[in-house]
Amino acid sequence: MLAQTEDCTTPATPAVQPAFQPASAPDYVPRPLLEELQFHRLRAVVERAWQRVPLIRARMDERGIVPDDIRSLGDIARLPFTDKTDLRDTYPFGLFASPMRDIVRLHASSGTTGKPIVVAYTGADLNVWSSVMERAFAVCGLHESDIIQNAYGYGLFTGGLGAHYGAERLGATVIPISGGNTDRQIMVMRDFGVTAVCCTPSYFLHLLDRAGELGVDLRGLPLRAGVFGAEPWTAAMRARIEKMAGIRAFDIYGLSEIIGPGVAIECECQNGLHIFEDHFYPEIVDPETGAPLPEGCEGELVLTTLNKQAMPMIRYRTRDITALMPGPCPCGRTLRRMRRISRRCDDMLIIRGINVFPSQVESVLLEMEGTLPHYRIILTREHGLDQMEVQVEVTARMFSDRVGALETLHDELADAMERVLQLRTRITLVEPRTIPRSEGKSQRVTDRRSS
Amino acid sequence: MKVTQLSVFAENKPGHILAPCRLLAEAGVDIRALSLADTQRFGILRFIASDWQAASKLLEEAGFLVRATEVLAVEVPDHPGGLAHVLSAFEGSDINIEYMYAFPFAREERAVLVFSFDNPDAAMERLRAAGIAVVERDELFAGIVSR
Numbered sequence: 001m002l003a004q005t006e007d008c009t010t011p012a013t014p015a016v017q018p019a020f021q022p023a024s025a026p027d028y029v030p031r032p033l034l035e036e037l038q039f040h041r042l043r044a045v046v047e048r049a050w051q052r053v054p055l056i057r058a059r060m061d062e063r064g065i066v067p068d069d070i071r072s073l074g075d076i077a078r079l080p081f082t083d084k085t086d087l088r089d090t091y092p093f094g095l096f097a098s099p100m101r102d103i104v105r106l107h108a109s110s111g112t113t114g115k116p117i118v119v120a121y122t123g124a125d126l127n128v129w130s131s132v133m134e135r136a137f138a139v140c141g142l143h144e145s146d147i148i149q150n151a152y153g154y155g156l157f158t159g160g161l162g163a164h165y166g167a168e169r170l171g172a173t174v175i176p177i178s179g180g181n182t183d184r185q186i187m188v189m190r191d192f193g194v195t196a197v198c199c200t201p202s203y204f205l206h207l208l209d210r211a212g213e214l215g216v217d218l219r220g221l222p223l224r225a226g227v228f229g230a231e232p233w234t235a236a237m238r239a240r241i242e243k244m245a246g247i248r249a250f251d252i253y254g255l256s257e258i259i260g261p262g263v264a265i266e267c268e269c270q271n272g273l274h275i276f277e278d279h280f281y282p283e284i285v286d287p288e289t290g291a292p293l294p295e296g297c298e299g300e301l302v303l304t305t306l307n308k309q310a311m312p313m314i315r316y317r318t319r320d321i322t323a324l325m326p327g328p329c330p331c332g333r334t335l336r337r338m339r340r341i342s343r344r345c346d347d348m349l350i351i352r353g354i355n356v357f358p359s360q361v362e363s364v365l366l367e368m369e370g371t372l373p374h375y376r377i378i379l380t381r382e383h384g385l386d387q388m389e390v391q392v393e394v395t396a397r398m399f400s401d402r403v404g405a406l407e408t409l410h411d412e413l414a415d416a417m418e419r420v421l422q423l424r425t426r427i428t429l430v431e432p433r434t435i436p437r438s439e440g441k442s443q444r445v446t447d448r449r450s451s
Numbered sequence: 452m453k454v455t456q457l458s459v460f461a462e463n464k465p466g467h468i469l470a471p472c473r474l475l476a477e478a479g480v481d482i483r484a485l486s487l488a489d490t491q492r493f494g495i496l497r498f499i500a501s502d503w504q505a506a507s508k509l510l511e512e513a514g515f516l517v518r519a520t521e522v523l524a525v526e527v528p529d530h531p532g533g534l535a536h537v538l539s540a541f542e543g544s545d546i547n548i549e550y551m552y553a554f555p556f557a558r559e560e561r562a563v564l565v566f567s568f569d570n571p572d573a574a575m576e577r578l579r580a581a582g583i584a585v586v587e588r589d590e591l592f593a594g595i596v597s598r
Contacts, residue, residue: 395516399518403490403550404549406490429462
């Protein structure tokens with residue numbers, strides 16, 4: 001409830017719900033004002049990138065445009081795209097627009113090869129990040145009295161720290177438990193009276209299964225909300241989670257290249273994710289041609305950071321397929337919504353919230369073996385938890401009459417995979433010519449995970 | 452002497468050892484000695500065949516992964532203490548046995564031990580010095596040929 005001032009003669013306006021958070025105010029800015037703000041920020045960020053990032057400047061030069069050519073929001077379509085290969089090609093710091101003395105944090109996420117991509121934040125960027133995460137929690141109806149168990153991994157992955165600082169800024173009590181150790185998660189959830197949890201939806205399903213085995217019924221606990229993200233999930237998964245845990249399950253969207261979690265969030269209507277448009281400008285384009293698509297059309301989400309300092313991203317191709325939803329949301333927020341991400345237009349796999357590219361697997365095999373053996377990736381879900389198996393056809397070069405040599409090879413492959421993918425994989429050495437040969441790379445992946 | 456042994460990679464699944472064995476049987480290749488090393492994940496079928504070049508070619512053409520390696524075949528009396536006597540030849544050396552297997556020799560009361568050493572030349576020297584007979588390849592197959 002908003003505090004009433006002495007000169008306030010009328011009660012709070014009906015639009016202000018009892019759970020209204022001051023932090024949520026930017027969610028309700030009238031569209032014309034919002035668009036004006038977006039335009040000014042776009043001009044500034046393009047200017048900054050053009051002046052400080054050689055790759056952006058070269059791309060704009062190629063198109064014969066300068067920052068002054070951006071005269072309306074619609075002119076954004078004249079700007080060149082950025083994509084993940086640009087981050088790889090300029091590894092590690094090539095897209096930074098701030099000197100290292102102004103940068104206060106680095107994170108990293110999966111690249112398409114053995115090297116990760118690196119993202120940077122100034123103090124102001126971290127402030128923006130924690131503010132959008134605070135707003136995301138507020139949209140989910142969380143507030144300073146909530147006890148939030150943050151089971152996203154803490155570390156180079158943006159999930160853990162992103163959610164952490166947002167929850168702290170909200171004034172909630174944060175339990176920085178990080179990922180893993182499910183039995184301890186359940187104990188903490190029960191003993192500490194946790195009211196909200198953040199993790200990947202598949203991990204929460206695993207936690208639910210384990211709680212069932214331990215005889216803990218989450219429906220009897222104070223837990224009332226889950227903020228789930230870092231991987232696509234289905235309506236069926238949501239229904240199962242909400243029924244089994246007795247909570248509301250909200251979808252959160254974000255990516256390290258843009259900021260981390262906190263780009264978009266579902267409101268109580270659970271019908272599309274509101275994009276924090278005052279910081280991230282969304283476009284939908286044809287994934288093949290890059291041509292902008294009208295509102296409502298399904299295509300690839302392209303995002304521009306409107307006021308990132310350390311690493312402005314101009315028209316970043318997310319490879320996520322969605323659509324911008326026309327019309328206002330019944331919740332009253334003016335922020336546009338995008339449909340839940342259902343799939344991607346590249347071969348990226350999301351396993352336990354970790355992004356994995358088959359090309360990373362290939363880079364490990366190539367490095368270890370000199371040539372690329374035939375391989376196959378098999379994804380399964382065991383007890384609610386994603387498992388990744390890499391089957392590798394043994395080649396003459398790898399084969400030995402000594403068991404120890406093959407065991408060593410196996411262990412080295414598993415360790416190298418874990419180093420590069422940040423994920424423990426099961427390596428299976430298989431006989432030659434047993435993996436089906438196929439043309440397309442996508443055939444290298446067999447996904448047996450269902451809901 | 453050094454004898455050529457063939458090794459075939461096999462997944463640890465039912466029926467995966469049968470295929471190479473059947474192939475060799477149909478081609479009339481004699482297998483003198485055989486051992487299967489297995490782990491939870493995979494197996495290695497090791498054997499000494501009458502004509503290893505032909506056997507290797509046959510298996511490779513059928514898509515099997517074959518590796519030819521040199522092993523040492525040592526003849527011992529087939530009675531208690533026979534193995535211990537041979538092993539004592541390596542006492543105090545740093546020669547390491549990578550693996551070994553045994554089979555009864557065609558001649559009576561004799562057994563043959565097949566060794567893979569990390570240093571086969573040093574191992575042979577030790578055996579010679581200890582007066583232990585290293586089986587010649589022809590001897591190994593004498594029993595079969597005479598049958």
